[in-house]
Each structure stands twice: as C-alpha cells, then as structure tokens.
Amino acid sequence: MKLTLYLRNLIVVYFAATHAKNGGTVHFQHFKSMPHTFVIFDNHPSTETCYQSLATFANAAVRGDKLETKMEKVDGKGVVSGPLDPKDFPDYSKSEVCLPIHNLLVGLTKFES
Numbered sequence: 001m002k003l004t005l006y007l008r009n010l011i012v013v014y015f016a017a018t019h020a021k022n023g024g025t026v027h028f029q030h031f032k033s034m035p036h037t038f039v040i041f042d043n044h045p046s047t048e049t050c051y052q053s054l055a056t057f058a059n060a061a062v063r064g065d066k067l068e069t070k071m072e073k074v075d076g077k078g079v080v081s082g083p084l085d086p087k088d089f090p091d092y093s094k095s096e097v098c099l100p101i102h103n104l105l106v107g108l109t110k111f112e113s
Contacts, residue, residue, distance in 0.1 A: 033076030045078025
C-alpha cells in the first residue's frame, strides 16, 4: 500500500513539475495527511485547506487573474508548510515514471478478461 501511494505521488509530482518546466501553469498541493475519504470529514483541517485552496483558485480563474505556478507542501494539520520542491522526489525519466502506469493498466486489463 505504501509503495502504491508513493508511486502515485511520484507520478503526479513528475507530471506537474514537467508541465511547469515546459511553461504550463500548475497549482499543486501535496498533503501529508489527507484522509482517503476526506470529503466526508468536514472538520478535518486538510479538508478545509483543500476546499479553501480550490475556491481561491476557482475565483481567481473566473475573475481572469493571472495565475502563477504554485507547488506546496501541506502538513498533517492542514497548514501550508512551504513550497514543494520536485527535487525532494527521485529524479526518474519519463519511461521510468510511465512504467508503473503501464503495468497498472495491463494488470487491470488482465482482471477484466
């Protein structure tokens, strides 16, 4: 389970960082402690931070504000603890990051047969 979550995080961080490096705008928050079903935990601090960030982003986008790339770490109490540095994650190549996705899709296809 821990490996699966790590791979999922690695894949998301990889694509977000790559998109930002290529000039794309990215708003990304990596939550250290986000319950899997956070949406039903109204009073969890990470839930409140997530919804507040989404609302702030949506309002800025609707108003036509210039959006800058922002990648942040959010601690277990829902507090933004600083910028997320993609260098905190191993530097894998595109093929190394895409391999787990491929294997997952192949595995799902085998189970459907």
